[in-house]
Amino acid sequence: MRCQIYGIGLNSICCLANLDIDLNEEYFLTVMSRSKVVIIKAKGVLTRDEVNQKKLIHMFNRGLCILTGQRNLKESLRILFNERDRVGIKINTLSGKMLSTRPEIPLSLAKFLEDCGIHQKNIIIWDRTNRELKNAKYRININRNSIKILGTDTQGVGYNSKLISHLNIGSLFSSIQSDFITSSISLAVLKDHGLAGVTASMKNYFGAIHNPNKYHDSNCNPFVAELFDTIYIKKKHKISILDGLIVQYHRGPSYHSKWAEKCETLIFGLDPVAADFVGWQIIEKLRAKHGIPSLKEEKREPIYLKTAEKMRLGKANMDEIEIIEEEI
Amino acid sequence: MNRRQFFKTTGGASILACSGMSSLLIDMHAFQEKANLSKVEALFYKKHPDREIECVLCPRFCKLGDKERGYCGVRENIGGTYYTLVYGKACSIHVDPIEKKPLFHFLPKSQALSIATAGCNVNCKFCQNWEISQVRPEQIHHIDFPPDSVVKSAKKNNCPVIAYTYSEPIVFYEYMVDTSKEARKKGIKNVVITGGHINPEPLEKLIEVVDSIKIDLKAFSQKFYTNYVRGELQPVLEAIKIVATSNVWLEIVYLVIPTLNDSTKEIRKMCKWILREVGPDIPLHFSRFHPMYLMKNLPPTPISTLIKVRDIALEEGIHYVYIGNVPGHMAENTFCPNCKKIVIERRGYQIQKNNLKDGRCKYCNHIIPGVWT
Structure with a gap:
């Protein structure tokens, strides 16, 4: 039954994609049905800080196929993107080499996108600054005809001058998010956050605006949800992928080895709220396992997820989220 | 604006534009590639364990982990020390x-x-x-x-x-x-x-x-x-x-x-x-x-x-x-609260007349508080 529901929804998306019609309405219908989140674990994907490429590809393959109900990676991506899309992979490199989205992950994803027909010049892996990207071991690439890796601070990129005012948000957007891309993947690091509680795929978009420091009051609520609800994000966001190879379950968002656990997990979700909600539960389990009070007890649970649910951005309720977990 | 129009107006000067992207790119809002920021230790903050700090300069009392900035956006925790990035x-x-x-x-x-x-x-x-x-x-x-x-x-x-x-x-x-x-x-x-x-x-x-x-x-x-x-x-x-x-x-x-x-x-x-x-x-x-x-x-x-x-x-x-x-x-204008006459006449930012004498209204000798010399 589950597969049938998704099958119908995704076939429809596929048709729409071929017709190059705005996917947003269909996407919205998809996320408002029972939200599916896929957790893929692969023991040995991370050995001495080296990513096992073969296992990583396998993780993507299983994660995306289960999520979309398709037979292979190419088909899975084709129902989310069309060949004319310009795809942004928004990563998180704020915390240096040890706790940023590992380069192997977006680079693999970019290759998959290319394989499904998107020209490599239309794929961009990006974050706020080139300095942070370099610190996280990315090699900046601004070559016009290849997959680009760059920060908003690259000469000639910058912020769109149009101030976007939406609910409590008033920000300039990276022109990568506002102008360059037509579709967005939030490829975030799953981690504890001293103010937000949890930072994952929704909060990752704080790196797409010029003034994220203004949105950390009251556990980042309602700001994370309201930012996601802006035109440049909600309409373009296609999939959330959480990098949980190492999870910082306490004292985040900066890296502290004593509270970082090797989980060797990737989490996939079309519903960003559900994906982040599931990420939160993983962090809570790790905290409990290590005898650390829950985020609720520390009065910093990610209440922005409930706000996001109220805004109909997705589900933040375990009863309405279908979790499929697989170990490979 | 379509792609063709975009190229006409921008000359395809930017990196993204080189890829054929229609966008209005504003260099004035671009970061500086190698931002020349200061790294002067801030005043009024407390150090906490695990490289965390608490800023006590203003009533926000920002508590920040390593590599995080305060609400102001110009003070950053770098390895457990708080720095101002805008000194000078x-x-x-x-x-x-x-x-x-x-x-x-x-x-x-x-x-x-x-x-x-x-x-x-x-x-x-x-x-x-x-x-x-x-x-x-x-x-x-x-x-x-x-x-x-x-x-x-x-x-x-x-x-x-x-x-x-x-x-x-x-x-x-x-x-x-x-x-x-x-x-x-x-x-x-x-x-x-x-x-x-x-x-x-x-x-x-x-x-x-x-x-x-x-x-x-x-x-x-x-x-x-x-x-x-x-x-x-x-x-x-x-x-x-x-x-x-x-x-x-x-x-x-x-x-x-x-x-x-x-x-x-x-x-x-x-x-x-x-x-x-x-x-x-x-x-x-x-x-x-x-x-x-x-x-x-x-x-x-x-x-x-x-x-x-x-x-x-x-x-x-x-x-x-x-x-x-x-x-x-x-x-x-500034009016003398005693005799109600104009002691300083202004128009915009210009002073038209100054009827103060030694900090007093020249008409009634009333003291006008301020720093006049």
């Missing part, structure tokens, strides 16, 4: 008449070398300078302008005053304090134009090195501060009291925003508080609002509203009540 990094430098600040009872007709860095510790939806106050220092152009250069520049430009202004000088506290100390050595006065969102201890230290402070009291309700300022009212009121009881000259500005902070009740309540806590002689400026930033949905303040709120303040017994941002209005 001025993004705005102008010579302004002191009346523009506005300071009406402080060295009239003098020129102030006015400087600012990026950043602010609140986020007013009606900010007039949001393009510098609500950005990070990497996002705007700035120049190296260390304290001794500021003072030299003030001397060179015949400015007896240095003003720390435009954005929020509290966030460049260390730069302001060091510049003020240098300026004093050369006989130059220092004025601070601030929202007053600062904790008592740093304010008391600041008072030791500056000569005048203008505080923007943005409303007299916490609700307004919560919704439109993203700050706290009470610390601002405390700051006003601290400055008023010091040797530093204080003036208060209240930006009157239609329907949001212009009620008779609120204005009267504020005036009563000013009278009770700081007395009748602190100049009070009611400024006209113009639609800006995130508040473009309201009209400019009607002149009639400004006249009404001024009348309330005068009725309550405040002696020096001005109307600002309305050039040519009679309430730009």
